[in-house]
Amino acid sequence: MINIFIIDDHPLVAGGIAMMLKDVEYVNIQGTAINGADALEFLNNHQPEIILLDISLPDTDGLQLCDSIRKNNKYSKIIGLTSANDASIITQLLHRGANGYLLKNMERNELLEAIDKVMDGKIFLSKAANEKVLEQFSSISSAINEMPAITRREKEILLLLEEGLNGPQIAERLFLSPYTVETHRKNLMQKLNVNSTQQLLKTARTMALV
Amino acid sequence: MINIFIIDDHPLVAGGIAMMLKDVEYVNIQGTAINGADALEFLNNHQPEIILLDISLPDTDGLQLCDSIRKNNKYSKIIGLTSANDASIITQLLHRGANGYLLKNMERNELLEAIDKVMDGKIFLSKAANEKVLEQFSSISSAINEMPAITRREKEILLLLEEGLNGPQIAERLFLSPYTVETHRKNLMQKLNVNSTQQLLKTARTMALV
DNA sequence: TGAAAATTACCTGCTTTCAGGTAGAACAGT
DNA sequence: ACTGTTCTACCTGAAAGCAGGTAATTTTCA
Secondary structure (H helix, E strand, O other), X not given: OEEEEEEOOOHHHHHHHHHHHOOOOOEEEEEEXXXXXXXXXXXXXXXXXXXXXXXXXXXXXXXXHHHHHHHHOOOOEEEEEEOOOOHHHHHHHHHOOOOEEEEOOOOHHHHHHHHHHHHOOOOEEOHHHHHHHHHHHHHHHHHHHHOOXXXXXXXXXXXXXXXXXXXXXXXXXXXXXXXXXXXXXXXXXXXXXXXXXXXXXXXXXXXXXX | OEEEEEEOOXXXXXXXXXHHHOOOOOEXXXXXXXXXXXXXXXXXXXXXXXXXXXXXXXXXXXXXXXXXXXXXXXXXXXXXXXXXXXXXXXXXXXXXXXXXXXXXXXXXXXXXXXXXXXXXXOOEEOHHHHHHHHHHHHHHHHHHHHOOOOOHHHHHHHHHHHHOOOHHHHHHHOOXXXXXXXXXXXXXXXXXXXXXXXXXXXXXXXXXXX
């Protein structure tokens, strides 16, 4: 039996979900909450298999709530729930330990598929959301156009910096003088117009150089 | 008319693709190449809308070839092509400017869909590949289990480091002594068991702390 | 083959980071 | 009220990074 807990301030949503699931004998709506505090209270005493979490709650924002839930509960699968379909929210949600994402206007089949997927240890994104996430790659690849020319050696060193090596370590790895590595790094920083290795790597990442 | 260029050392593959597309009146197989050198030669004189690129070529690896093509050609859409379905290759490919990814055992419909998608400026991943990429998020969220406890202040400083600020800059921003910032950073490094800011950020990223 | 680009290497002076501490004040939860 | 955690701040010495050069050798490509 899969126990589901719903966190949403609109009773209609919880009702709608219950309706969708009432004929599915292997799931059970274990409870609902209409705000973050109630939700945390409930979760102190229950371990639902799945938590459906509305991102736009009145008292706290869903992202933070997601954090709080994950802090004490590694077991439950969390599926985000909103009407907006914003790629930035989706990725943030995933990075905070959510296992999936659904739009509120989903169809019954999608909900069931989501339940299956997350119970199977996979990530489920609503179809539309899925496209949005992939579009982020799109914007990355289009940014390549303005990418400054990096030489082979520079790229090699950039990658080693990204790996977490420092100047002297890279010098040793490549059988070069530390001075040389310094020079390459300096040139890289000039090309990407930054003034620290940290920023160099940050910029390189957004430009998909690494 | 959509011109397509195929780079693959197995004639069967090119033939199979040609077969799939022979009834599609809006596409035209502009040419084929069986190695990287030939491909670059051809692309010096032609600007196909779409390039189907086998990742496993005899003379060079497809990733590098993808780079080389992108270097001189921002126009063509590149779709990777292999029999393996490895998530790490897929993401590398995307980061090198590819617009999509197909398995060689694809069906006709999938190929047509891929052509539509990339011509529309979107990213296309084969269904199976798509799942793999999403699973990477999966592994991220499971790594959260062992994430050490980071305090509020530490997290704040971690985020500013991620932004590219250095110690003194953070001190100024937060109205703290540089010494204090140092202490927090030191504690962070100890908690994540690393010995440089670079590695701290790298680790924090894989743990989805930032 | 010649010019341009890339690679290698060095120097100085200054700032920042790292590793190893110590320690008081504020805050939280039992 | 007490205990543990967090936040704050300081110190020293060694290592690494940054900014500003210069310059010889090697590679690449037209």
